[in-house]
Amino acid sequence: MDSKAPEKNASAGFTLIELVIAIVVFAVGIVGVLKMHQASVQANNFSMQLTEAVNAAEDQKEALRGLPFEHTSMTIGTHGTTGVTLRNITYNVSYRVEQTPGTFSQGRTVTLTVTWQERGIPHLFTLPFIMDEVD
Numbered sequence: 001m002d003s004k005a006p007e008k009n010a011s012a013g014f015t016l017i018e019l020v021i022a023i024v025v026f027a028v029g030i031v032g033v034l035k036m037h038q039a040s041v042q043a044n045n046f047s048m049q050l051t052e053a054v055n056a057a058e059d060q061k062e063a064l065r066g067l068p069f070e071h072t073s074m075t076i077g078t079h080g081t082t083g084v085t086l087r088n089i090t091y092n093v094s095y096r097v098e099q100t101p102g103t104f105s106q107g108r109t110v111t112l113t114v115t116w117q118e119r120g121i122p123h124l125f126t127l128p129f130i131m132d133e134v135d
Contacts, residue, residue, distance in 0.1 A: 046118070049089060050125065053114040056084045056091045057127040060112055064095070069133055074108060091116045100130055107132045 014022075060082070067074050074097055081094040092115045100107030112127040 048087075049116065049118060049123065052086045052089070053091050053116060053123070053125040054127070056086075056093050057112045057114050057125065059084075060093050060095065061110075061127065061129060064110060065131065069108065074131075076108075089116055089118065100132075 064073065073079060076097050076099060078096045079094060081092045084091045084093060093112065094115075095110055095112045098109045098111075100109045108131045110129055110131060112129075114125045114127075116123050
């Protein structure tokens with residue numbers, strides 16, 4: 001009589017511990033991808049806000065370029081803030097006019113400042129430019 005011992009099958013399947021470890025590794029990878037996605041959405045949101053701030057500053061710059069030096073908006077000093085609301089965010093635009101050194105009252109340095117808040121975090125953008133009486 002030939003009695004054979006039952007063979008053990010080494011590849012019978014995964015154990016419960018192996019499955020739990022695989023699920024944990026997969027979950028850690030998914031969490032990393034979600035964090036990366038969240039950071040990219042926040043960066044895109046800030047980029048959009050910065051673009052809106054630049055556009056608000058450029059609009060004010062073009063309005064100032066069309067004014068003569070004698071206009072009250074072009075006098076030396078800090079000028080008031082105007083608010084521009086875009087996509088539920090208010091961008092406050094103010095500017096400072098200074099005499100450009102060495103121009104003998106023929107040039108002005110204008111520094112536009114745009115401020116806004118996002119989720120309680122203040123942001124600031126400045127745009128300096130020089131004007132002369134021929135502009």
